[in-house]
Amino acid sequence: MLRFLSKMHSGGRLVASSHIRKALHFNIGDQLLLRVEDGELRAIPRMEVIRRAQQLIAQYIPVSVSLVDELIADRRAEAAREDSEFHISRGGPLFG
Missing domain, CATH: 2.10.260 (Pemi-like Protein 1; Chain: D)
Known part of the structure; x- marks a missing residue:
């Protein structure tokens, strides 16, 4: 010491x-x-x-679990939901 x-x-x-x-x-x-x-x-x-x-x-956290991969998957799912909600509220996609 x-x-x-x-x-x-x-x-x-x-x-x-x-x-x-x-x-x-x-x-x-x-x-x-x-x-x-x-x-x-x-x-x-x-x-x-x-x-x-x-x-x-x-x-x-189990060794087989990747928190990074789970976060990315969650974020992508959330982005898809937001995109879907935006298209519904606007009456369809912005282009096309």
Whole structure:
């Protein structure tokens, strides 16, 4: 476990030493989720938060299911319904 003393600077800035940044693979410009848990400040890289969320959701989706393919099929079906409703409301297709 790495431990380093830091202090709060003006504007609420908190400095993480290079040792901590390297250990956590933090880079300049990285987005971090900051949360308070049990009176402690925790910093989690945005990509790690996304990875954890994907892992959590994946356990409920069978391997044989492609959410992308399902989304595309749903969107195409919805577009076809919208097109059909438009033609009905206009009395037929726009051209022809």
